[in-house]
Each structure stands twice: as structure tokens, then as C-alpha cells.
Amino acid sequence: MGAYFGLFRRELLLAFRQGGEIGLALGFFVLAIVLFPLGVGPEAEILRRIGVGVIWVAALLAAVLSLDRLFAPDHTDGSLDLLALSTMPLEGVVVAKCAAHWVTTGLPLTAISPFLAALLGIDSAAIPVLMAGLLLGTPVLSLFGAIAAALTLGARRPGILSSLLVLPLYLPVLIFGAGAVEGYVAGSGARPHLLLLGALTLAALPLAPIATAAALRQAID
Amino acid sequence: MTGFDADDGDLVAANLACRRGERLIFARLSCVLPPGGALLLIGANGSGKSSLLRVLASLLAPTEGEVSWGGVPVSTDVPGHHARLHYVGHLDAIKPALGVRETLSFWADMRGAALPKTDAALADFALDAFADWPCRWLSAGQRRRLALARLIATPAPLWLLDEPTASLDPDGEARLVAAIAAHRAAGGRVVIATHQPLVLSDASVLTLEDFAPAIEDPADDLFVAF
Numbered sequence: 001m002g003a004y005f006g007l008f009r010r011e012l013l014l015a016f017r018q019g020g021e022i023g024l025a026l027g028f029f030v031l032a033i034v035l036f037p038l039g040v041g042p043e044a045e046i047l048r049r050i051g052v053g054v055i056w057v058a059a060l061l062a063a064v065l066s067l068d069r070l071f072a073p074d075h076t077d078g079s080l081d082l083l084a085l086s087t088m089p090l091e092g093v094v095v096a097k098c099a100a101h102w103v104t105t106g107l108p109l110t111a112i113s114p115f116l117a118a119l120l121g122i123d124s125a126a127i128p129v130l131m132a133g134l135l136l137g138t139p140v141l142s143l144f145g146a147i148a149a150a151l152t153l154g155a156r157r158p159g160i161l162s163s164l165l166v167l168p169l170y171l172p173v174l175i176f177g178a179g180a181v182e183g184y185v186a187g188s189g190a191r192p193h194l195l196l197l198g199a200l201t202l203a204a205l206p207l208a209p210i211a212t213a214a215a216l217r218q219a220i221d
Numbered sequence: 222m223t224g225f226d227a228d229d230g231d232l233v234a235a236n237l238a239c240r241r242g243e244r245l246i247f248a249r250l251s252c253v254l255p256p257g258g259a260l261l262l263i264g265a266n267g268s269g270k271s272s273l274l275r276v277l278a279s280l281l282a283p284t285e286g287e288v289s290w291g292g293v294p295v296s297t298d299v300p301g302h303h304a305r306l307h308y309v310g311h312l313d314a315i316k317p318a319l320g321v322r323e324t325l326s327f328w329a330d331m332r333g334a335a336l337p338k339t340d341a342a343l344a345d346f347a348l349d350a351f352a353d354w355p356c357r358w359l360s361a362g363q364r365r366r367l368a369l370a371r372l373i374a375t376p377a378p379l380w381l382l383d384e385p386t387a388s389l390d391p392d393g394e395a396r397l398v399a400a401i402a403a404h405r406a407a408g409g410r411v412v413i414a415t416h417q418p419l420v421l422s423d424a425s426v427l428t429l430e431d432f433a434p435a436i437e438d439p440a441d442d443l444f445v446a447f
Contacts, residue, residue, distance in 0.1 A: 007330075013318070013319065017318040078314040079314040083331065220280055
């Protein structure tokens with residue numbers, strides 16, 4: 001257990017000390033959302049209609065943007081070899097890294113989402129539903145993203161390749177995440193959507209690390 | 222005291238072959254390393270020294286043959302094999318944003334060491350003066366010393382060192398030789414890929430070119446195929 005915590009702590013330290021790692025994803029998230037009122041026009045009705053979708057799409061893209069720091073630095077500086085030689089199974093390494101990735105991307109995105117929702121004029125009663133959806137859905141973004149990040153290690157343009165690989169995998173999260181708020185607003189209830197998001201996270205939690213570890217073994221070999 | 226069982230049989234590599242991509246790098250390679258033994262791997266660039274070290278570390282699966290420890294093939298217990306070896310590759314695995322001592326204790330944590338000898342390791346490689354520096358301030362030689370300090374911080378019976386003296390000054394090299402001597406005196410074994418003549422008592426030498434396979438397919442075919 002000490003090794004898991006040690007790796008988690010190191011990932012957080014690196015994210016905080018290498019200034020901008022967290023700020024980059026957050027800044028992108030905020031900027032992408034703020035662009036919409038400017039592009040679409042300030043009509044409250046349109047913004048309210050598209051707001052939730054915009055927030056979710058921006059969260060997806062911000063998560064994709066931060067994937068290249070998940071394994072690539074460790075691959076190029078030799079740390080990945082030593083992590084593979086550590087007492088942790090590689091699957092455990094992936095879990096610890098995904099947890100740290102989520103704390104430095106998914107969690108802050110969720111935390112600032114109420115302000116952006118207010119900016120887009122989303123019904124304030126729907127904001128807790130939006131946050132619950134982000135809280136349940138963003139771990140999947142880190143977990144599925146890890147698969148793509150590991151598969152593209154050593155590729156020439158890993159950033160673009162991994163976004164092409166992972167964005168289709170993010171579709172269910174986008175659909176149920178946005179659907180939760182729409183269901184709530186329409187009165188049909190957010191519960192089924194949130195339950196499905198939770199189920200996705202629970203399914204990804206054991207499966208994605210297995211796939212990611214297999215891809216990492218390929219990269220180490 | 223040493224933290225490992227010094228006499229648990231030989232490290233035996235039997236009939237190893239290694240293929241990288243389409244190229245067979247070495248074949249029919251066998252060697253034995255008893256407790257306290259040292260093996261120097263020499264050979265030209267690209268002759269497979271690093272690949273052999275990675276095979277011995279179970280980071281790379283051999284195309285043929287097997288590595289065993291005390292008669293047990295290491296492929297039957299890869300985590301167990303990983304726990305008994307230290308691998309210092311040509312990359313230092315050092316993060317510029319972490320401190321020197323922090324880096325050392327992190328890698329000790331990763332090996333599940335309860336009481337890592339971090340201070341002794343820093344002292345052995347004369348890093349104690351910079352223990353609290355961030356690694357981004359270190360020179361190439363100091364980074365190498367930090368990578369080598371991992372060997373001391375958590376004892377392990379097998380050291381696999383890839384060009385350990387690269388960018389080390391004479392003092393660093395002397396410290397490494399002393400560390401290796403102490404390690405071997407305690408029954409540890411060491412495999413070193415190197416171009417530098419290292420002063421090690423009765424080390425066996427393995428020349429990788431002796432195991433280079435005859436040129437098999439003309440490489441031209443490959444370039445045509447791609």
C-alpha cells in the first residue's frame with residue numbers, strides 16, 4: 001500500500017511543481033467554454049439549451065489535452081522501466097497514476113463547473129446534477145485516456161493519435177453526462193443517467209488498468 | 222545486515238537469443254554468475270549489451286532460451302525476480318521537479334523498502350551536500366550518481382548496470398568501484414555493460430560479438446518491403 005500512496009503522492013507533487021500542468025487543463029476548459037457565448041451570441045435561450053453539452057465537450061477535450069503527461073515523460077526518462085521493476089504490478093501503477101490524473105484534472109474541472117454553468121445561464125437547480133455527473137463521469141475520462149496514452153507511447157504525434165483513439169470511447173460519458181441534466185430539466189429524472197455513469201466508472205476501474213498495463217508492457221519491451 | 226540472502230544459487234542464462242524488430246542481435250548466449258561474481262559485458266555499439274541486461278532483468282523476453290536463478294526459471298516468478306535486482310539503465314529516471322533525497326526515497330518506496338538506507342546512499346556517492354536540491358540543478362555526473370545511489374538505498378542481490386560510468390568523474394568512478402566491491406564481498410552479483418576499463422577483481426568478461434548470429438536475411442529486402 002505504501003508504494004501506491006508513494007506513487008500517487010509523487011504524481012501530485014510533479015503536477016503541482018511543474019507549474020501549469022493543472023492550470024493548463026483548467027485554463028483550456030474555461031477558455032473553450034467562454035468562447036461559446038462570443039461565437040454563438042448572447043441569447044440566453046440558445047446558451048441555456050447548449051450549455052450542458054458545451055461544458056461536457058470542453059471537459060472531454062481538456063482531459064484529452066492532459067493525457068500526454070500521463071506516461072510519456074516516464075517513458076522517455078526511464079522511470080517506466082523502474083516502475084515495471086517495482087513491487088507494484090503495472091496495473092497498480094496505472095491505477096495510482098489515473099487517480100492522480102483525476103485529482104489534477106477531473107476534480108478541479110468539476111469544482112469550477114458551477115461558475116461556468118452560471119455563465120451559460122444554466123438553471124441553478126440543475127447545477128448539482130451537472131456536478132454529480134462530472135464527478136461520476138470524469139474518472140472514466142482518466143481511465144480510458146490512460147489506455148490511449150499507453151498505446152501511443154513512442155508514436156510520432158502521440159497527442160493527435162491518442163485523441164483520435166479516445167474521443168469515440170468518451171461518447172457514452174458525454175451522452176449520459178449531458179443526458180442527466182436534460183433529464184432533470186425535462187422532469188424525467190437524472191437518476192438513470194447518473195447510475196449509468198457510475199456503472200461506467202465501476203466497469204472502467206478494473207478493466208482500463210488491465211488494458212493500459214498490457215499496452216505499457218508493449219512500450220517497455 | 223546486507224538485507225538479502227547471499228547464497229541462493231547461481232544466476233544462469235542458457236542459450237539466450239534476442240531479436241529486436243527484424244534483427245537477431247545475439248544467439249546461443251550462455252553465462253553463469255555465482256554469488257559474489259561480476260560479469261563485464263563488452264562489445265561494439267549495437268552488439269546487444271543493453272538488450273542482454275534487459276533480458277536478465279526480465280524487462281525483455283528472450284526470443285529463445287531462459288534465465289534462471291538457483292535452478293528456477295525467472296519467467297515462473299517475474300515479480301520475485303524484479304524484487305531481487307537493481308537495474309540502472311542509460312536513462313537516469315530522474316524528475317527535474319523532485320528533490321535529490323525525495324527521488325531516492327520515492328524509488329525506495331517503489332521497492333517496498335521499510336527502512337531505506339537513504340542517508341548512507343547519499344553519502345556513498347557524495348550527494349549529501351545537495352540532498353535537498355531539486356534535481357534540475359544537478360549536472361549529468363551528479364544525476365548518474367543519484368541513479369547509482371539507488372543501489373545502496375535498498376539492497377538487492379543482483380545489480381544490472383548499463384554504462385554506469387558514463388559522465389562520472391574519477392571520484393565517482395572510484396566510489397562506484399568501492400560500492401561494487403562491498404556488494405560482491407557481501408555475496409551480491411553484478412553485471413556491467415561498459416566501454417570503460419573498470420578495475421574489478423576477477424570479473425569474467427563476455428564479448429557480445431562472439432554471439433552475433435551470421436547475417437541472415439539481406440537487410441535490403443526489408444527496406445523494399447516497407
